[in-house]
Amino acid sequence: xxxxxxxxxESVLIENxxxxxxxxxxxxxxxxxxxxxxxxxxxxxxxxxxxxxxxSGADGAIDIEDSKYIRITNLASTSVELAVVGAAxxxxxxxxxxxxxxxxxxxxxMKGIASTSLSFGSTAxxxxxxxxxxxxxxxxxxxxxxxG
Numbered sequence: 468x469x470x471x472x473x474x475x476x477e478s479v480l481i482e483n484x485x486x487x488x489x490x491x492x493x494x495x496x497x498x499x500x501x502x503x504x505x506x507x508x509x510x511x512x513x514x515x516x517x518x519x520x521x522x523s524g525a526d527g528a529i530d531i532e533d534s535k536y537i538r539i540t541n542l543a544s545t546s547v548e549l550a551v552v553g554a555a556x557x558x559x560x561x562x563x564x565x566x567x568x569x570x571x572x573x574x575x576x577m578k579g580i581a582s583t584s585l586s587f588g589s590t591a592x593x594x595x596x597x598x599x600x601x602x603x604x605x606x607x608x609x610x611x612x613x614x615g
Contacts, residue, residue, distance in 0.1 A: 471497045471536060471612045473569075494535050496614040501529060504542065504608045507600045512550075515539065515596045515609045518573045529573070531592045533613040537570040539596060543605030547598050553577050553591040562598075 476489040507513040516537075519528035541547050541562045549568055550559040558577065562568055570576060573593035578586070598607050 468495070468614075469497045470495050473536065494612065494614075497535065497612045498615050499533070499613040501611040501613070502609070504606055505598075507547065507598045507605050507607055509600060509602055509604045512597050512599045513607075515598055515607065516611065517595045518593045520592075529611055530613060530615070531573045533615045534573040534593075534611055535571070535614050536610075536612040537573065537593075537596070538567050538608075538610045539598075540567040540608040540610075541565065541605065542608055543600060543603070545601070545603055545605065547600040547605050547607060550597040550599075551577060551593060552595045552597060554594055555591065 471494040472491065473494070474489065474491050478485065478487045501516070505513060505515055517525050517528050518531045518534065519525045520531055522528050522530050539549060539562065541564055544564050546561050546563045548559055549562045550557050551570065556578065560568065570593070575590045576593055578590045596609065
């Protein structure tokens with residue numbers, strides 16, 4: 468078992484004044500990692516990862532309950548569209564060049580609703596993560612740490 472240490476650090480100098488921020492989180496009992504760089508073809512949706520309640524539940528599945536940290540990074544020089552898909556809903560966002568999207572876990576993490584009214588409460592499991600790069604192929608990295 469290992470401990471995953473994640474550091475997020477920001478630093479900017481504006482008119483001779485430095486603004487710094489650093490956050491560190493440690494996630495214990497990590498014993499599996501999934502990491503790959505995927506070349507996503509232009510104008511096509513590519514599945515980066517599939518989640519299931521058991522690794523045997525779907526081809527190439529990552530166990531929902533075991534996943535503890537998920538990071539998707541756009542390595543391309545252009546933005547890509549990222550979709551986080553659950554059983555009955557999804558959310559998507561534009562991920563700029565060089566930027567990352569971090570998700571804490573796949574277990575009960577999302578609620579997509581077609582409304583601008585806030586609706587907090589029950590959440591659903593993550594089902595898959597997909598990318599569409601638009602008109603140009605794009606490399607995207609995915610890293611998942613799990614505690615089995």
